[in-house]
Amino acid sequence: AQSVTQPDIHITVSEGASLELRCNYSYGATPYLFWYVQSPGQGLQLLLKYFSGDTLVQGIKGFEAEFKRSQSSFNLRKPSVHWSDAAEYFCAVGARQAGTALIFGKGTTLSVSS
Amino acid sequence: KAGVTQTPRYLIKTRGQQVTLSCSPISGHRSVSWYQQTPGQGLQFLFEYFSETQRNKGNFPGRFSGRQFSNSRSEMNVSTLELGDSALYLCASSPAGGPPYQETQYFGPGTRLLVL
Numbered sequence: 001a002q003s004v005t006q007p008d009i010h011i012t013v014s015e016g017a018s019l020e021l022r023c024n025y026s027y028g029a030t031p032y033l034f035w036y037v038q039s040p041g042q043g044l045q046l047l048l049k050y051f052s053g054d055t056l057v058q059g060i061k062g063f064e065a066e067f068k069r070s071q072s073s074f075n076l077r078k079p080s081v082h083w084s085d086a087a088e089y090f091c092a093v094g095a096r097q098a099g100t101a102l103i104f105g106k107g108t109t110l111s112v113s114s
Numbered sequence: 115k116a117g118v119t120q121t122p123r124y125l126i127k128t129r130g131q132q133v134t135l136s137c138s139p140i141s142g143h144r145s146v147s148w149y150q151q152t153p154g155q156g157l158q159f160l161f162e163y164f165s166e167t168q169r170n171k172g173n174f175p176g177r178f179s180g181r182q183f184s185n186s187r188s189e190m191n192v193s194t195l196e197l198g199d200s201a202l203y204l205c206a207s208s209p210a211g212g213p214p215y216q217e218t219q220y221f222g223p224g225t226r227l228l229v230l
Binding site for chain 2: 032034036041042043044045046049051090092094095101102103104105106107
């Protein structure tokens, strides 16, 4: 069965520092990969997605992610974090066997310190 | 375009009652999915509707049901509420123009249900 692992439950980063959130997936073929962000009391907003092609994808708000097939990873990065980036981040997989469902990781909560 | 809207935003019910949540997708989107979000289990897929038909279903008991209307609006119903049903229920819509697992889903703000 497909699964998504986000190893870090909570990360604290200083404002202006770089950020990397880890995501590993388990799936036999190339999955469709997504990163979503959820601010307190809000729904999920799509940051970026990977379907095929260039393994480095750019998203909104200055985020990027790199798909590494050999490591089954899709890590999210940002070169300089802003206080407004504090939120919960979810990695998700879309796979043929899952139909239309997205399989989500448990999420990583990002805190930004000044 | 207006985003996905969900009503009500907050709801308090007691055990044994039933509840109906509503979701209006983005105009032109034909697929609506429902997810349950809890601190313990995270985000879990409930079901997905396309053209008034349930196309995909997650691993939830039969107390959870849904439907979709001809205008793509969707409702989900939970009967005989249990304390463990307290959660944020998120609705997501997608155009469903391509293979469903490739679709970007657009989420609403959710309905927070508290069962006492």
